Amino acid sequence: MPRMGTGSPExxxxxxxxxxxxxxxxxxxxxxxxxxxxxxxxxxxLELLKPELLQKEHGIQxxxxxxxxxxxxxxxxxxxxxxxAEREAAAHPNDPVRQRQVxxxxxxxxxxxxxxxxxxxxxxxxxxCQVDGRCDxxxxxxxxxxxxxxxxxxxxxxxxxxIGLNITLPHxxxxxxxxxPELCFQFRYFALRKMHFLIRAKALVAFPGGFGTLDExxxxxxxxxxxxxxxxxxxxVGRAFWERLINWDxxxxxxxxxxxxxxxxxxxxxxxxxxxxxxxNHGVRPNT
Numbered sequence: 001m002p003r004m005g006t007g008s009p010e011x012x013x014x015x016x017x018x019x020x021x022x023x024x025x026x027x028x029x030x031x032x033x034x035x036x037x038x039x040x041x042x043x044x045x046l047e048l049l050k051p052e053l054l055q056k057e058h059g060i061q062x063x064x065x066x067x068x069x070x071x072x073x074x075x076x077x078x079x080x081x082x083x084x085a086e087r088e089a090a091a092h093p094n095d096p097v098r099q100r101q102v103x104x105x106x107x108x109x110x111x112x113x114x115x116x117x118x119x120x121x122x123x124x125x126x127x128x129c130q131v132d133g134r135c136d137x138x139x140x141x142x143x144x145x146x147x148x149x150x151x152x153x154x155x156x157x158x159x160x161x162x163i164g165l166n167i168t169l170p171h172x173x174x175x176x177x178x179x180x181p182e183l184c185f186q187f188r189y190f191a192l193r194k195m196h197f198l199i200r201a202k203a204l205v206a207f208p209g210g211f212g213t214l215d216e217x218x219x220x221x222x223x224x225x226x227x228x229x230x231x232x233x234x235x236x237v238g239r240a241f242w243e244r245l246i247n248w249d250x251x252x253x254x255x256x257x258x259x260x261x262x263x264x265x266x267x268x269x270x271x272x273x274x275x276x277x278x279x280x281n282h283g284v285r286p287n288t
Contacts, residue, residue, distance in 0.1 A: 047192040051165070051185045055200070058161065058183060059133075063140045063200040064125055064278065066118060067216050068147025068207030068237075070173075071108070078112035081105050114207045115150045117237060121205065121271035122154025122162070128275075129284070130160040137202060137284070138163060143175045143184060147207045152178035165193050194219065203233040203278045208241045224264050225257075233281045234265040235274045242267070 018024060027033060034043065073081065085105040089098040122139045129137040139155045141148035143164030155162035156178040164179035166186045175184050187193040197204075197216065206217045217236075223229035236242045251257045268274035279285065 044189060044192060047187060047189055048195065051196050052199070054182070054185075055163070059135045060138050060161075060163070060183075060200060061134070061136045062202045063138045063163065065197050065201050065204045065216070065220075066122065066139055066141050066147065066151035066207070067204065067209060067213045068114065068118060068151075069111070069209035069213060070142075070144045070146040070148060071210070072111050072115055072146040072150075072208070073108060074115050074150075075109075075112040078105075078109045082109045111208055111241075114147060114238060117271050118147045118150035118207055119154040119157070121237075121274050122151045123157050124154075124271055124275045125278075126155040126160035126162070127158045128279075130155075130158075135161060137278075138200075140165060140197065140201075141179075142166070142212065143179060144173050145176055147209065149176035149178060152176055155180075165196055167193055198223070198229060198232065201232050202282055203235060205235045205237060205274055205278075206242075207237045221261075221264055225261060231282075233278050235268050235277055236265055237268050237274055239267040239269065 022030060022032065025033070033039070072078075082102075082105040085098070085101045089095070089102045092098050125137050126139060129135075138161055139151050140163040141151045143152075143166035148164070152162045152164060153176075161180045161183060162178070163183040164175050164185065166173060166175050166184065167190060168186060168188055175186075185196070187196075194216070198220065204216070204220045206213055217234070220229070220232065220234060224232060224234070248257075248262055252259050252262070266277050268277055
């Protein structure tokens, strides 16, 4: 019979194996355990709670969501890209790919003006509403480049806070450098990210963009149309772009939306127009 009570527990040959076992890690510190499929409900809850608590700690009262293409460049960069594409096409006149690149670069150059509009809009809003310690109408973006970068940059221009709600993607997206560091979040789930876009939103300002922009725009319009969300102004910047992209009258003619649904959004061409629309709808005195 083995002798009992002899030796130190630390000297037992199985002690190291016990301490190294994943089962011994406290559940809240076990990152591998937290990735299990059964833990999804907890991850969803944490992803909702963390940004909520941090925004409360920073006194964020209300926000304006700015969406638009991640591919829209600053005008100087867009002009350089166009010149480069034109040189390549001139050197290879029979290459249809390079000829097509010139067409795209011209469109991108034309759209680059919206980078400046988004930046100016954010400056106007942030300079008007983040004064005397208040954090109202704080700019929130998807945290990426392009129009999102421009909007975060405009807030940084006036030393104001802005928020970035990044999302993990197969092709890694780095946050743009103009987001307030303490308000830059990374989401795993699109659904929770969408909730945080609208929890404090007073407005959605949509600049020309692709799938992501359209996704957020139509989701917001649907929520307003169905009464799930109230008090959110929707502004589409660049009427010519939006009316060519979406045939709203066709939807009305087909009986798929009501004529009154066209009142769910407004058009603006300039930063001042967009801010004036939102300020008027919410009783804010715009800073001119």
